Amino acid sequence: MSDRSPRRVSALVSRLRGWSLLRWRVLGLLSAMLVIVALPYLVTRASTEDALEADTWVTHSAEVKSLAYQIAFEIRDSESAMYRMLDGDNDPAVRDRVEFGASDTPLLFRRLHEMSADNKAQQPAIDALGVVVNGRLALMKQALLRYAKGDRAGADAALRDSGTLFKLDELIRAIVDNEDAVLRQRRANAQMRSFRNDVVLAITALAQALLLGIIVLVSEWQIGRRIRAEARENRAIQRALMILQAVREPIALLDEQMRTLLVNTAFSELYGLPQREKRPLKLLQDVGEGAWSDSGLLQRLHDVLLHDRELWDYEIKQRTVDGMERHVLVNARRLEQDDGEAPVLLLTVSDITARALVEHQVKELNRQLEGKVEQISDANRELEAFSYSVSHDLRAPLRHIAGFAGKLERHLGEGVDETARHYLDVIRDASKRMAELIDELLVFSRLGRGALRLQTVDMQTLADEARALAESEAAGRRIVWKIAPLPVVVGDENMLRTVWQNLLGNAVKYTGQREVARITVEVRRGSDGGYTFSVADNGVGFDMEYADKLFGVFQRLHKASEFPGHGIGLANVRRIIARHGGRVWAEAAPDQGATFYFYLPPADQTGRGAN
Template sequence: MNHAIRLLHLEDNPLDAELIRLRLQTAGLSCDIRWESGREAFESALAQETFDLVLADYKLPGYDGLSALRHVREKQPELPVIMLSGGLSEEEAVDCLKAGATDYVLKQRPQRLDTAVRRALVEKEEHAALRRAEEEIRRQSLFLRQVIDLNPNFIFAKDRAGRFVLVNQAMAEAYGSSVEEMLGKAEADVTADAQEVARFLKADLETMDTLRDVFIPEEKLIDAAGKERWLQTVKRPIVAADGRADRVLGVAVDITERKRAKDEIMRLNADLEERVRQRTAQLEAANKELEAFSYSVSHDLRSPLNAIDGFSQLLVRLDGEKLSDKGRHYLDRIRAGTRQMGELIEGLLSLAQLSHDQLRSEVVDLSAISRQVEQAFREREPERQVQTHIQDGLLTHGDPLLLSVAMNNLLGNAWKFTAKQAMARIDVGSELGADGSPLYFVRDNGAGFDMAHAEKLFGPFERLHSQSDFSGTGVGLATVKRIIGRHGGRIWAEGKVNEGATFYFTFGRKVESGDGDGRGDSNGG
């Protein structure tokens, strides 16, 4: 030891006390010895100071060493005490050891004293270390117990007989018991359902025998309150040093609310599927009615219109010379009205047809379609001066027929509203949208429109210009919007009066990029 040994010595003979001091000094032990000869001084010193060891004479007048030993054990149970005596019988030595003496030394054999002192001090240190280790183990056990008990999940361990060797508070409460009551009990003692007990034991043994985890996604438990609870459990083997498992650790999560939510979602999905089925049947019925209506419109309205137009032509041919100029003008107005009515009927039928036709999906070249449409317009109106710019490689996925209708309407709109421009210009191209996907456009420098009325552009039969200024039915842009919508995209327009308009549109499906990004120009003369 690095410090002097603090030693309390109870001895009535000063000569014996000095001999003890010299003996310890000769043995190389550095001792700070307090010598007391009576009871009162001895007990006072023990209460006021700290000592490493007590030496006590077994026989003292009025205060024997055995009484001193008992007092030390009462006040400081861990303090080593070595009994000294000039003559100690075997029976007295046993009494001393039973009373808690660390050792005893006969005064006529002082050579044992230094060995006894060293051994007593070593044992004291070992006992102190053991107490510290036990306290740390106790503290860690308490900590782990709290961690286990504070966990809301069920935590348990069982042996091969199905007896609980570990249970946490949450599980004990679910079984209407306490942790102490459940320990040592078998599954059958706490679970009334024999089938459940057999199933639990089977999973336990499988885990221990295979040394593999067992996952149980759902298992039902009726708790102490009679409440149905659903658990999701993982069982793992506890492997001993010999490589075998004789215990199983289980952790069960209460998934009752999750299961209820899942069951509710499944019920709602089933209800939704039934509603969808009913709605689909209603839509199918509505589509059949629409088809019947379309047939009626096509047959019942076209026939009288054709009759009006035909008889108007006959009237001009047979009695044209008898008609006044005003009469001819009226007949021309009648024929123009029938033609416009026919166009409206065609537009209405086309718009209705778009709602239920099967949509195909393939690569569509919007650049090629635009050039075909442009060529058709030039052949129809060769006198028009229109400069067009159609970007190459405008590829997308969609229905080729419907997208041809859409581009025909968009370019036809641009062609029509640039009719009063000395040098008309139409651009077809694409640019990157805010989300990085292609944003297609058709732009012209024609009549334009007031943005305050932009929401009316795509409504059926909505017109922002008079029939006398620009002819049309007001169905074309509504048709385009429906086609773009069926392709998962959207369309909108920007414009200014007399400064042109730009129609932007996107597609919801994946867009293929073209081989090149140049622009092909064709100038009309």
């Protein structure tokens, strides 16, 4: 024990030094990452905030000038309407213009005063504008009173005094000029802040380049150090190689990371390692194609290294590279190295028996199959959850797109040109189509999750309802229907209603190019008691080469410009029929119509389909 204690102390000191160096390296790396990532983020964020602030002030100034111009317009419009009244125009709309200007102008002025409260240089002009506005409005009311009393000359004099005593144009021009001057100053300040941010970004880029250079140098130094350590380990392996090769019992020497420093010929033959040539270090659990992957054994071997214990006759079943399943006894003990390096593990293996392989292979295959089935089930559940989540999460940005498109159109008002109006129409149409696609995807997702509500369902009633709905959407067309008497089945009424609406709706849609559309619905009962329904039409049909795409989500065989739709209706049909335990298929030829079939099993088998 006295010889072993100094070695343990030396090993402990060496390990503490290694941890200390590792800690400082990690701290340095984290600091470098903080400088490289955080500083550009902060500077970019400041630049973005400055840009947003500048845009806000531009909008604010535009609104102030707009209010000033609108006040002038309201006053002049009211006075113009008053002059028309004096000229004998008794149209009530003219009088409404006079009264609207008198009531709306004070509200506009109050809003202008509130928005200019932050600009002290603007206040004198705003106050003067308030005097002029009140004076003009007062004379306007006086003119109205005189007009009501029949004194047209007095009303005309009051209006003329309004324009003479209370000048409006110069005040409006002064307010606009003041707002432009403030805006120019704010823009100059924003440019100065942007220049400062650019300087900080340049300094940050230099710091990043310097830190990256330091990291590269340190990494190269660490790689060199590791290469030298591996060279020392290889020399130790060469010294022990002759002794190890002479023993016929499989022996391996492992380092503290459970890597094979040395193995003898017996170990190489048993576990498929190269014998004579130089070998790279290899983890024990990677040796022998999984022969050493037992976690319990690996934990015990780690305990032997860490706590200086010994492992005696640990029995384990292994499959070696020769394809045989063996029962072996594993023994292990820790060995201290004379040069003060970390201890190593001496591992010996004794082959005590051989086991038959058939039973083990069957159990292993069954276990793997169960795992695959579980993985497929999990994947299907995750896919359903993903589809449902994506469909819901897409609604929020879609509402933003449609909402802000409307706000933009209202903001532009009458000033919007034809190109901008076209762009807004495209945005609205695309948003509407996207919303419809999301709704269809939600329906498709719900069809896969909701429980079947089995009950007796009158298929004749569902077909008639679907026929009426399809005809209402094809007003003016000539459609000849031939619907055979349909039975009562057991199923989910709402889901089967969706089936009929999709199939009959498609039949009406794809016969739209026919002068007379002919749609036939038939049913036949099979020997097992199930029913096979068919919907035939004389429409455009399709090429059977692409029939496998018919029932896929968002799969279409015709252009949307020819036949509108989203390509999910038949996918819903297939899912619904599959959930009822049936199946769906189609037969067609180009320009010769199509026939869609779906089979529903007997009542005692309904609902046994895929979920």
